[in-house]
Amino acid sequence: MTDEVDAQDEDEIDLASLSDDELTEQMHDDLYDGLRDEIVEGTNILLERGWDPGKVLNDALVEGMRIVGIDFRDGILFVPEVLLAANAMKGGMAILRPLLAETGAPTLGKAVIGTVKGDIHDIGKNLVGMMWEGAGLEVIDIGINNPVENYLKAIEEHKPDIIGMSALLTTTMPYMKVVIDTLIEKGIREDFVVLVGGAPLNEEFGKAIGADAYCRDAAVAVETAKSLLAAKRAAA
Secondary structure (H helix, E strand, O other): OHHHHOOOOOOHHHHHOOHHHHHHHHHHHHHOOOOOHHHHHHHHHHHOOOHHHHHHHHHHHHHHHHHHHHHHOOOOOOHHHHHHHHHHHHHHHHHHHHHHHHHOOOEEEEEEEEOOOOOOOOHHHHHHHHHHHHHEEEEEEOOOOHHHHHHHHHHHHHHEEEEEEOOOOOOOOOHHHHHHHHHHHHHHHHEEEEEEEOOOOOHHHHHHHOEEEOOOOOOOOOOOHHHHHHHHHHHH
């Protein structure tokens, strides 16, 4: 991209005039800056140029969110900025999701995520869900204050690969074990990758309750989900 274009205001860049490579790079920048309207426009332009929906997802959106995730992990970006980036990603996903469903394009996998019973905090959960979606997972967010029955209902309905549980209160942390113990009792624990997170948790707690991993933040949750899903599929 020329210095002249770089110097222009974001609003003044004519996305339609960019080559495919320039446009995908610009979309990475726009995701990073949380510019939802530009992501929607760029997504539509690439589709109009005959791009496969899966290619738009992976090359423009997932790659852009990967960059966001790295800088979040490294402390360059913070939660408000990542939430803006994830919201911009959702603008593109709203266009792509029905097209991907039509083509039967495979996703990275499917994840059910929710905050456990007694806990109504959701910012961390929302961030993980958005970042997972940005990495190519299909995410079913069951919200806050979830008894074990809600997880079981979501499992039966959606047949996920991953179950994610969040807690921000020390008093609600033990309920994660209730959910995991119920999965064990029903003989289905090994069917899923179980990931837990939240400010008061740590790695030792995650191991003690029988989770596959504790994820300290959304960027780690993305890396962990990808690596454990790959390992589980390789073992199968």
